[in-house]
Amino acid sequence: MKDLARYCLGGMLALLLIGNVTAQTGLDEHSAHASSDVVRPRPPENATPEERRAFYQKRAAERVKAGGGGDPVAALARTAPGNATLDTAPVKRTQDKSTPAKPEEPARASGRPAGMGMAMRGGGPLWLSDSPPSRGDGAARGGMGGMMGMGGMAMGGERGGAPSKRLWLRAGSDPQKSGFAREDGEAINETLIVRPQGPIEGEALPPPVDGKKNLLFDMPVQGYYRVYASSRKLQGEVLNVSVAKAEISNFGHGGDEEERAQALVAPRVLESAPIEIVREKAPDEKTFFQLKSGDEQAFVVLQKGLPLQGARVRFVSHEGWSKEAVSDEQGRVNFQIIRDYFPPWDDFKKRFKASYLVIAEANAAEQGMFKDMPYSSVRYQTTLSGNYYPSPNDYRSYAWGLGIGLLIVLFCGTAVYLYRRRRLKPFREVRFDER
Amino acid sequence: MSAKPVLDKVRDVVNEVDFNRFRFWFQLVAFVLFVYGGYLAIDLGSKLPFFSCGYNREGRAGVCYLLPLQHQLGRPLAMLFSMASLAILTGFLTFVLWFIVLNKGWCGFVCPLGTLQDWISALRRRMGIRFSNYTQGQFAQLTKIKFVLLALMILIPLGVGGGIFSRDMSPPFCLICPARMILPMFTGDFSQFTVDFSSKTAIFMTALGISITALFLVGSFVKKRFFCFFCPMSALHYLISKPALLKLKKDGSKCTRCGDCYAVCDMEIKEIADDVKTTDIMTDDCTLCLKCVASCPESGALKATFAGIPIFVSTEAGFIKRMNKGCQHGK
Ligand code: SF4
Numbered sequence: 001m002k003d004l005a006r007y008c009l010g011g012m013l014a015l016l017l018i019g020n021v022t023a024q025t026g027l028d029e030h031s032a033h034a035s036s037d038v039v040r041p042r043p044p045e046n047a048t049p050e051e052r053r054a055f056y057q058k059r060a061a062e063r064v065k066a067g068g069g070g071d072p073v074a075a076l077a078r079t080a081p082g083n084a085t086l087d088t089a090p091v092k093r094t095q096d097k098s099t100p101a102k103p104e105e106p107a108r109a110s111g112r113p114a115g116m117g118m119a120m121r122g123g124g125p126l127w128l129s130d131s132p133p134s135r136g137d138g139a140a141r142g143g144m145g146g147m148m149g150m151g152g153m154a155m156g157g158e159r160g161g162a163p164s165k166r167l168w169l170r171a172g173s174d175p176q177k178s179g180f181a182r183e184d185g186e187a188i189n190e191t192l193i194v195r196p197q198g199p200i201e202g203e204a205l206p207p208p209v210d211g212k213k214n215l216l217f218d219m220p221v222q223g224y225y226r227v228y229a230s231s232r233k234l235q236g237e238v239l240n241v242s243v244a245k246a247e248i249s250n251f252g253h254g255g256d257e258e259e260r261a262q263a264l265v266a267p268r269v270l271e272s273a274p275i276e277i278v279r280e281k282a283p284d285e286k287t288f289f290q291l292k293s294g295d296e297q298a299f300v301v302l303q304k305g306l307p308l309q310g311a312r313v314r315f316v317s318h319e320g321w322s323k324e325a326v327s328d329e330q331g332r333v334n335f336q337i338i339r340d341y342f343p344p345w346d347d348f349k350k351r352f353k354a355s356y357l358v359i360a361e362a363n364a365a366e367q368g369m370f371k372d373m374p375y376s377s378v379r380y381q382t383t384l385s386g387n388y389y390p391s392p393n394d395y396r397s398y399a400w401g402l403g404i405g406l407l408i409v410l411f412c413g414t415a416v417y418l419y420r421r422r423r424l425k426p427f428r429e430v431r432f433d434e435r
Numbered sequence: 436m437s438a439k440p441v442l443d444k445v446r447d448v449v450n451e452v453d454f455n456r457f458r459f460w461f462q463l464v465a466f467v468l469f470v471y472g473g474y475l476a477i478d479l480g481s482k483l484p485f486f487s488c489g490y491n492r493e494g495r496a497g498v499c500y501l502l503p504l505q506h507q508l509g510r511p512l513a514m515l516f517s518m519a520s521l522a523i524l525t526g527f528l529t530f531v532l533w534f535i536v537l538n539k540g541w542c543g544f545v546c547p548l549g550t551l552q553d554w555i556s557a558l559r560r561r562m563g564i565r566f567s568n569y570t571q572g573q574f575a576q577l578t579k580i581k582f583v584l585l586a587l588m589i590l591i592p593l594g595v596g597g598g599i600f601s602r603d604m605s606p607p608f609c610l611i612c613p614a615r616m617i618l619p620m621f622t623g624d625f626s627q628f629t630v631d632f633s634s635k636t637a638i639f640m641t642a643l644g645i646s647i648t649a650l651f652l653v654g655s656f657v658k659k660r661f662f663c664f665f666c667p668m669s670a671l672h673y674l675i676s677k678p679a680l681l682k683l684k685k686d687g688s689k690c691t692r693c694g695d696c697y698a699v700c701d702m703e704i705k706e707i708a709d710d711v712k713t714t715d716i717m718t719d720d721c722t723l724c725l726k727c728v729a730s731c732p733e734s735g736a737l738k739a740t741f742a743g744i745p746i747f748v749s750t751e752a753g754f755i756k757r758m759n760k761g762c763q764h765g766k
């Protein structure tokens with residue numbers, strides 16, 4: 001046993017050292033992958049925030065001139081026209097609450113789902129994304145705060161300062177392919193942010209200044225930050241009201257516990273919002289919750305803080321598969337997050353961050369005036385985006401775990417037994433000749 | 436009645452206590468507290484100086500310090516040398532504050548993984564199977580491993596933060612820590628018992644973790660406190676044990692070198708019997724289980740002190756009482 005233990009432990013150490021080597025191989029893969037993401041120029045490491053901003057502005061301007069890299073206008077033009085109705089939209093409409101959207105659903109036939117009939121600007125619904133159009137590749141990136149439901153601490157802040165977060169307003173109903181939302185002079189736009197310890201009715205968030213496309217804000221305290229980008233626009237006799245919402249969770253290990261506890265029970269609804277989608281939290285959901293493929297997720301559609309029945313709600317996955325349902329009397333809809341990440345196994349990343357988009361729509365026969373023009377009905381549209389990750393069931397194996405464990409228990413057990421038996425001295429009779 | 440005889444009486448009662456039973460119950464309560472306390476919303480923070488495993492998400496009443504330490508060290512290097520270093524420092528200080536109260540007594544009385552090893556040993560004893568010992572040569576070599584593991588546990592996260600190692604190596608010690616697999620099982624969570632096939636490093640680390648857990652189970656069945664010998668937490672304890680309040684003291688002039696203490700020591704620490712010069716006798720492997728004090732027949736030869744005040748002293752009367760109760764020494 002003594003020797004055995006020594007050898008086993010010697011082996012353990014040796015394995016650990018080999019582990020380092022293997023890890024380095026793993027790293028090579030990693031950096032190879034990362035580099036494909038980093039071909040574009042980046043600001044110098046030690047640049048100040050101002051320098052960085054100037055750098056990115058310049059780069060964005062150059063890209064627009066060159067017309068490459070996910071050209072927003074081209075992307076918009078590819079999206080189905082705003083008047084496609086539910087009946088023509090090739091998505092299966094069903095109340096079945098938990099069936100996943102199947103790949104064979106015809107939604108994919110057009111390359112991406114069509115708009116649900118009320119696209120605000122001919123470019124599909126507006127939504128807030130935590131990545132700009134050209135980067136929506138799902139690669140896990142450090143330094144970004146989590147969209148709602150994403151675990152991990154938001155660390156987008158300048159070194160040592162409060163974490164910050166950037167959001168991009170995009171148009172289109174495909175999380176990967178939708179481009180930047182276009183400026184629309186006729187619409188009335190307003191952006192609100194509700195901070196964990198700020199006023200519950202929210203505060204105005206200044207729009208991005210020239211050249212920049214993203215909304216940037218600091219997250220000094222822990223909790224859920226909600227951003228509402230709403231826009232109102234008259235089209236004929238119909239007033240289109242659109243609310244793009246994002247919810248960002250900002251929690252840190254070792255942060256102030258009271259702050260965290262407060263944030264967890266704080267309401268996540270904006271009562272003044274003409275329409276909004278709230279991701280329903282499971283009762284036992286932790287602060288570092290991550291949505292995984294295969295999970296069921298409920299969303300609630302609210303109008304001025306009250307449940308909205310009969311809203312048409314569509315869930316669009318990262319790859320563009322979609323699924324539709326109608327909200328029940330509590331405003332609820334339930335979707336199962338499908339698995340749509342199937343890379344070659346060598347390229348599989350368990351931290352692959354996929355985006356989903358939920359779009360809810362409802363019509364109301366409301367009359368009123370908008371910019372001195374009358375309208376006879378209102379179309380409400382709201383979006384909420386979030387992230388999900390591969391399910392551990394896709395890459396973790398109990399059978400192997402148990403197999404290896406049992407094998408080693410049996411092997412070591414037998415080895416100890418045999419070693420002890422070998423060391424047993426057989427009884428030897430000693431006879432004395434007494435004569 | 437004056438206060439003095441009362442105090443003496445209390446002392447006698449303590450010194451003559453049925454130590455093994457006291458320790459068994461203490462450990463049981465601590466085990467239940469730290470493995471199931473989370474269900475009662477008990478949360479003692481994440482800087483605990485023993486293996487209250489953070490992977491036991493539902494039941495844990497606090498988190499072992501090695502988990503946040505490795506996470507903190509694994510941050511990108513630029514962050515590490517900014518605000519984060521302050522967090523590491525305050526984290527470490529909190530850990531030290533916890534630690535100095537019981538010193539390595541956290542191992543001997545509180546650590547759920549240590550307790551589990553004692554229970555596995557008890558099972559072996561009941562089955563009538565003998566235990567194994569190391570030779571002195573083996574002991575001298577093996578005792579260094581915990582310091583190597585401690586060094587790796589600090590260096591690998593730094594390497595991960597610096598981009599040298601894959602993130603699948605992090606947190607390195609937790610990936611090979613038997614507590615990560617075993618303690619969550621007590622709350623019905625078997626999810627750690629899986630091999631992660633998402634990358635080569637992940638396959639290797641999870642398979643290694645499972646192998647070490649299997650080794651732990653066999654090892655602690657045939658060898659008392661098998662794992663504590665290699666535990667990096669124990670190494671870290673030893674490095675900061677100077678200011679601790681609970682101490683193990685020896686008065687060499689009263690020691691007859693009978694070897695009783697050595698015979699009961701789960702960690703096979705020979706110095707406890709042989710060293711008659713050192714007064715602060717706690718070694719790097721000691722778990723401060725105080726079994727040696729309970730088994731010592733010489734009054735005042737071994738004692739546990741708290742902030743300099745003797746709280747448990749070896750006495751002849753206590754020794755005899757415990758022997759008569761059938762202390763199963765050395766079995
Ligand atoms: S795995 Fe081990 S080292 Fe990591 S938190 Fe759990 S007990 Fe601590």
Ligand code: SF4
Nearest residue numbers: 542546549663666669
């Ligand atoms: S040495 Fe043993 S008792 Fe102490 S922390 Fe490590 S496993 Fe627990």
Ligand code: SF4
Nearest residue numbers: 700721722724725727
């Ligand atoms: S020396 Fe004493 S206190 Fe330390 S482990 Fe051995 S028996 Fe326990």
